[in-house]
Amino acid sequence: MFENLEKIKQQFNEELNRVESKDELERVRVAFLGKKGLVTDALKGLRDLSAEDKKTFGMQVNVLKNEIEEAIVEYQKKIEEQEYLKEINNAPRYDFSIPSDKPLGSLHPITIVQKQIEDIFKTMGFIIEDGLEVQTEYNNFEAVNIPKNHPARDMTDTYYLENGQLLKTHTSAAQNAIMRKYGAPKPGEYLKALFPGRCFRNESIDASHENTFFQMEGMMIGEDISISNLIYFMKVLLTEVFQRDVKVRLRPGFFPFVEPGFELDINCLICGGSGCPTCKHSGWLELLPCGMIHPNVLRMGGIDPDKYTGFAFGLGLTRLAMMKYNIKDIRVFNSGNLKQLRQFTI
């Protein structure tokens, strides 16, 4: 009986020494400790022993079991280490100091302008949010006060998916979700969010219209937000982006989700105001529609319009990039023409 345990131990050590992989180790574990394993088997002999022997034998089987378990854990570590070293040794080796013979990548001009504006607004405490490109009709229209059959839906006709969802026509589609995510600000605090995104409209494409373009929306909500705050932030934005004084004009503009609503136009920087195809020969470019958030929109976002006010703006990021880099044709942006797109750097 007792010598048998010795034999099991010896046999275990021999087999363990031959193990080279985790699978083999598992096979050895089952052979000794499994339900039909040798150690389990040895316990079956207990029945025929005297009470005294039962106790000592039982104890010794347990000791053996623990020894085997420990040895297996140890061996497992050893194998893992060996496998890890093998992986490292077989991995391809790179020398990062060798200069590349491939052309370097570069940021898309829209990305450059987007990051620049994000940086400006981050320093003013705005959070950057990411709206979905596929939206529900509710988020894109109803939640921003454009009910079914409202004429504004025609102006922003877009691409509908078979499941009834659509490709968002403006970044305003994220307003409701952001209000719901953060809720009304605490007294003395503000909900300040900036949310850039790709937008889609069913447009005939020409030098200044694309069916796929970028906007950058901003929104600030608090207990005492007024039009002065809106104008201040718009001015900071444009001065920082263009790094010079830009002529602007503010006209009343209609958007169902703001009241009052404005169109902030900038003097066309491509022709200097004399008129060109980009500004449709008017000398001005619509760049920054904005306004005070409509009470219905706040209410639908779960924010009490009797207590809170806010402003929102929807910057045409693609147009801004055209102005900043003097790109005359909007079609360049989605062309994938690297020769043209690579010229722009920060």
Ligand code: PHE
């Ligand atoms: N969502 C509007 C558009 O795409 C722009 C806008 C945003 C206007 C916020 C006012 C306030 O035309």
